[in-house]
Amino acid sequence: MTCDQIVIRPVSGKSGRGAFVDLGRAFAAREPHSVPQLRSEQLELIDPGKNPFFGHATVDLLIAYRGDTPVGRISAQIDHLALEMPADQGFGPGTGLFGYFDAEDEEVAHALLAEAERRLRERGMTRVLGPISMSVWEEPGLLVRGQNHAPTIMMGHHPAHYRAWIESAGYTLAKTLLTYELDITRDFPPLIQRIVASGDRNKRITIRPIDKSRWAEEVRTVLTILNDAWSDNWGFVPFTPEEIAYAGKKMKPIIHPDLNMLAELDGRPVAFMMTLPDMNGLLRRIDGKLLPFGWVKLLSWLRKPKGTDMRVPLMGVLKELHNSRLASQLAFMMISQIRRNASERYSSKRGEIGWILDDNQGMVAIADAIQSTVNREYVIFEKPL
Template sequence: MFVAPADPTPTDLVIAPVTTKGDRTAFVHLPYRLHAADPNWVPPLRMEAMELVTPGKNPFFDHADVQHFLARRDGAVVGRISAHIDHLAIAQPLAQGMGPGCGNWGMLEATDAAVAAALIARAEQWLRDKGMDRVLAPLSMSIWEEPGQLVQGFDHPPTVMMGHQPEHYRDWIEAVGGYETAKMLYTYELDITKEFPPLIQRIVASGEKNARIRVRNVDRSKFDQEARLILDILNDAWSDNWGFVPFTEREIAYAGKKFKPIVREDLIMVAEYDGEPVAFMMTLPDLNEVLAPMRGSLFPFHWIKLLAWLRKPQVRTMRVPLMGVRKHLQSSRLASQLAFMMIEFIRRNAVSRYGASRGEIGWILEDNQGMVAIADAIDSHVNRAYRIYQKTL
């Protein structure tokens, strides 16, 4: 029989569910205050941060039970956390990391270790009360958003759609007790102004001569159709991966709407073999480079700067957040060849048309041997590492 641990909440701390619009606003605004002095934290646009945690706007809520909590001390907000159960995740096989009985928490922010410990305990109890017997965390909130606690790479800002947390958050999580590493996620960086090693160049040149292979840009005039094609390949390619949760139709539409302003046809490739689309690679110019000085707001005049950048982005860094090859081709030589071809074609475009000099690939699971081998082959190296913890409740 489970016996709940003693309540670790300090007597001067009040932890309560987010129930009002004012609570939600306080939940969203807290990290802007806590991390204002961190030069490597990139404040997201506040309106997007609000949308992320609002039912009816973020389609994650369609298939998840979510509860946000705020911690207050003497009436002042000193911490926050989300607790959630993704019903698509618990329907996945247990061997893939999620599965039955697995809940999550994330979006942790706290002023001190005692607040962090109390918030984690509150999230754990909420999950227990919902029948969960283990937890994977932090996930903020979906595995597709900002998974993991940063454990390497604190000395530089994250690229678009990657998280950044203070180093002491790692210590606070591990001090709670019972948390161990479930999986490590890595991002790899490389100098894209340099040509790839001769072997990779020969593989790419061979593919260019193969009449059965066609690597093409996406067609922005058919954006919705192309988005569905890419996400269909993604759902197939990643379906056996650790932590995989399929995209829903609403999430496909939502992601398409969110990505559309920064999508460039010559930075997203689809590879076809004998006329069948079998692989894709998505690359995004690093929006964080223009967002960082805006401190989360488009007003009064930042929107002008953002619109100008969107019309003709010039960036230092390009990020590859997603790529995939259909399952029936994985582990084949063709899969590697298609990957190298897409990477090379996008590298050329990124340098010549957008002024980029640096690339970042990831996140990549620590045991994804195929992707790690590709990253090694193009002379990239790990620049950021994120840890996902697990605990039996």
């Protein structure tokens, strides 16, 4: 496609994927608070031979050029599992996605979006959502509030002007995602402490750390709860067995058992909370490079990430307990134990919870109850095709 001397070319092969990643890294380097990620990890996410997302997705990676100069990039993808979800849950039949959006200027932005739309339309899509890079479980949404501080692990970071460029191409807001920050050196309010103490006295409830000696089994347990707990949420797409195995392998090195909890009711796992030390602090110090000495710092950090921020990317309670007092009690108990461990054992001072759908009343109420405050806001846009 050519538009006012803008040529958009599809990416193919290892070298093409490398160019796609390197262009994104160049755009990210312009942003004052962006954090350089490991290039090898970024390459793996867009490699059909490594990321199991491609097992149920059709993906085009595109780069825009002016002459020989790359000036933008975008992905156009169809998650075939998302097509099977109910339309009132965000995805559903006819819904394609765009992601990995970067552009030099508004003209490039419009050309990239138009080409992604054209490719999705040719494959029968009638609606597009984005940016979602590339699965809803990876980096959904465009950052529209919070550019004044660095993102935590596995969170996107985008310049503020991208929003106007996307909206001027005919997109409207579909969903808002929030992250909350929390001073974890402070005790929770007295009411929450009483709720936690009551749960501690309940002999039916056990809060225990993840057991890494039974890692595969624990991963299946967590993701079984997740698939059930989130099944009615906007944008939900279930994890496949291949994605569960992949996630387990990728996450194991950064999982510390005392920061990741399972809640059991009468001996049965019914809830979980995942907490990750914020690797972005380390990546900033090593400039996202493992060589020559970054890998030594990485290994040392993985053993004991002292003084780092913490992020809670996922939490879930089985659906059968939703809308019950027990659900929020279990959440407060897990948060309380992890908060204490992060502060006392890792000297952490700050935590971040998210993302959370802005209309998820249960999670928003929990975030408010522990006196956390919104620090970043992401938006997913939509447009009919």
